[in-house]
Amino acid sequence: MKRLYALYATFVAVIGCALFLYIWPFEHIVQQWGLLLLLSGSTILLSIYIVHLPPKGNAFSLDSTIYLATIFVYGLETSLMVLLLSMIPTYLFHEKKMAWWKHVCNFAMYTCMIVGAYYSFVMLGGESGSFSIHFLDAYLFSLIVYSTINMLLIIGFFSLSSSSSVRHILMEMLNEWLFTYGVTLLTSLVLVSLLLLNEYFGILLFTAIGLLLSLAFRQYGRLYEKAANDKTYIEQLLNSLPIGIVTIDESTSNNFINDSAAMLLDLDKKEMKQMIEQERESEKNALFWNLFIHRDPFQQVKVPYEKDEKKKIFLASQSNLLNLYGEKVGRTIFFLDITEMEELTKRIHQSEKLALVGEMAAKAAHEIRNPLTVIHGFLAFMDENLAENEREQYHIPLLLKEIDRINAIVEDMLLIAKPSAPMLKETYMETIVQDLLSLLQHTCETKKIAVHVRLDRVPLWIDPKQMMQVLYNLLHNSIEAIEENGTICMYSDVNETYNMYIYDSGRGIPKEMQKTIFEPFMTTKSSGTGLGLTIVKRIIENHGGTIALHDSSEKGTTFVISLPIGR
Numbered sequence: 301m302k303r304l305y306a307l308y309a310t311f312v313a314v315i316g317c318a319l320f321l322y323i324w325p326f327e328h329i330v331q332q333w334g335l336l337l338l339l340s341g342s343t344i345l346l347s348i349y350i351v352h353l354p355p356k357g358n359a360f361s362l363d364s365t366i367y368l369a370t371i372f373v374y375g376l377e378t379s380l381m382v383l384l385l386s387m388i389p390t391y392l393f394h395e396k397k398m399a400w401w402k403h404v405c406n407f408a409m410y411t412c413m414i415v416g417a418y419y420s421f422v423m424l425g426g427e428s429g430s431f432s433i434h435f436l437d438a439y440l441f442s443l444i445v446y447s448t449i450n451m452l453l454i455i456g457f458f459s460l461s462s463s464s465s466v467r468h469i470l471m472e473m474l475n476e477w478l479f480t481y482g483v484t485l486l487t488s489l490v491l492v493s494l495l496l497l498n499e500y501f502g503i504l505l506f507t508a509i510g511l512l513l514s515l516a517f518r519q520y521g522r523l524y525e526k527a528a529n530d531k532t533y534i535e536q537l538l539n540s541l542p543i544g545i546v547t548i549d550e551s552t553s554n555n556f557i558n559d560s561a562a563m564l565l566d567l568d569k570k571e572m573k574q575m576i577e578q579e580r581e582s583e584k585n586a587l588f589w590n591l592f593i594h595r596d597p598f599q600q601v602k603v604p605y606e607k608d609e610k611k612k613i614f615l616a617s618q619s620n621l622l623n624l625y626g627e628k629v630g631r632t633i634f635f636l637d638i639t640e641m642e643e644l645t646k647r648i649h650q651s652e653k654l655a656l657v658g659e660m661a662a663k664a665a666h667e668i669r670n671p672l673t674v675i676h677g678f679l680a681f682m683d684e685n686l687a688e689n690e691r692e693q694y695h696i697p698l699l700l701k702e703i704d705r706i707n708a709i710v711e712d713m714l715l716i717a718k719p720s721a722p723m724l725k726e727t728y729m730e731t732i733v734q735d736l737l738s739l740l741q742h743t744c745e746t747k748k749i750a751v752h753v754r755l756d757r758v759p760l761w762i763d764p765k766q767m768m769q770v771l772y773n774l775l776h777n778s779i780e781a782i783e784e785n786g787t788i789c790m791y792s793d794v795n796e797t798y799n800m801y802i803y804d805s806g807r808g809i810p811k812e813m814q815k816t817i818f819e820p821f822m823t824t825k826s827s828g829t830g831l832g833l834t835i836v837k838r839i840i841e842n843h844g845g846t847i848a849l850h851d852s853s854e855k856g857t858t859f860v861i862s863l864p865i866g867r
């Protein structure tokens with residue numbers, strides 16, 4: 301490929317230089333040396349001070365304008381001499397930056413372009429030295445030939461030195477061709493008019509305008525780049541915040557959505573913009589999307605949001621978006637995910653409830669337990685000494701049963717109020733389960749309940765007695781939930797924590813109670829205290845773990861206990 305590139309460059313250089321020598325433009329240099337030097341100097345300056353156009357950074361040089369204008373006014377020889385005289389200083393100043401053969405190729409390319417443009421101009425009846433609207437087709441055709449030769453030669457170089465396809469290179473050039481060469485044609489016609497009015501003054505005026513345009517666009521480009529950088533920095537800053545931010549600019553109908561907003565809502569930005577721009581009540585998450593309809597500021601409004609069965613609570617605020625002059629042009633909406641904070645608040649309220657229960661339990665221990673002991677002893681004495689018909693007559697067995705029930709409630713309340721610290725030691729959950737199942741075996745056989753156990757043998761630092769109480773409460777609830785011919789499964793998986801699942805095929809927990817089953821005095825049983833699961837949760841949390849209702853329906857219920865592995 302390098303060899304082909306070298307051959308192609310040599311071919312272009314030979315053709316261009318041969319054309320230049322064939323035309324031999326040196327005859328007019330003596331008569332027009334002042335004009336040639338002025339045109340060459342202008343060409344050099346305008347090739348250095350090119351015009352940069354933001355935002356894409358496109359740029360064009362006005363040197364082609366001078367070459368075409370000299371063709372239209374002075375003819376081919378003058379244009380080629382301007383090319384030669386402007387190329388020599390360029391080579392001397394850039395000798396170290398660019399190889400000499402590249403300068404030769406560049407000179408040859410411009411020679412081919414100028415020669416092609418001149419003969420196409422003459423072919424359509426164009427006459428040098430005058431400006432006429434009748435020559436408009438000749439001006440246009442010469443420009444097309446000039447730009448086409450330029451494009452073909454450049455495509456040849458790029459196709460041999462770049463991995464990009466010819467089609468890709470051509471499409472990129474065509475994107476800029478219309479604008480660049482449209483400007484070139486217009487400016488060349490302007491320069492033609494100036495040269496015909498006063499050639500020296502026209503060149504100086506055109507050069508001054510070109511330099512001012514270049515400097516102005518450079519300054520504009522720097523300001524644009526600074527503004528673009530500032531915009532990028534601000535967007536990066538807003539995107540790095542964990543708060544959802546949406547700005548609605550009503551003056552331009554532009555909306556900005558930061559990354560956190562899209563992430564919190566689990567939507568892409570396009571979907572969000574559609575929802576915001578609709579500005580109508582949405583059936584789903586209506587409370588949240590209606591915030592974008594309100595024009596007035598608001599502060600710290602709690603709104604629910606649900607996506608794919610994930611429920612969140614946002615704390616939202618809205619403020620006015622002001623421009624440089626303090627005029628309102630839009631709104632800014634901020635929202636923060638406070639779901640965990642709300643859960644924490646609920647847990648604090650739960651703790652306060654438990655503290656109240658503890659206070660009640662402590663009083664119950666002193667005020668109720670002692671009289672209960674006396675009453676229980678007296679009833680037990682009567683139960684032992686009265687005849688059976690007298691015991692039934694005075695409901696002694698029932699009274700004893702209810703006294704035991706009251707005592708159990710007091711014991712549970714004391715356990716919630718003042719749970720003992722767990723005595724941790726290395727234990728296998730499987731061992732505790734096997735010991736517990738031996739106690740419940742008779743009950744399971746009576747109700748025809750099949751128990752399946754598949755637990756990973758992982759050493760855990762737990763209190764065996766307290767964990768036995770946890771599992772007893774859960775399995776006891778499962779057995780009571782199954783009327784007959786049911787199944788209880790206990791299995792585990794181990795990741796960063798030890799996760800134990802307890803499933804039963806019972807009737808399930810009513811949906812309206814699933815969120816509150818761990819709260820005190822919540823029960824589905826007529827004879828239950830409603831403290832069992834509260835005690836279970838307190839014990840598991842004291843072990844640094846969690847318990848949750850994994851699933852519950854008419855087909856059964858599954859609880860999951862997660863415990864840390866290791867100390």
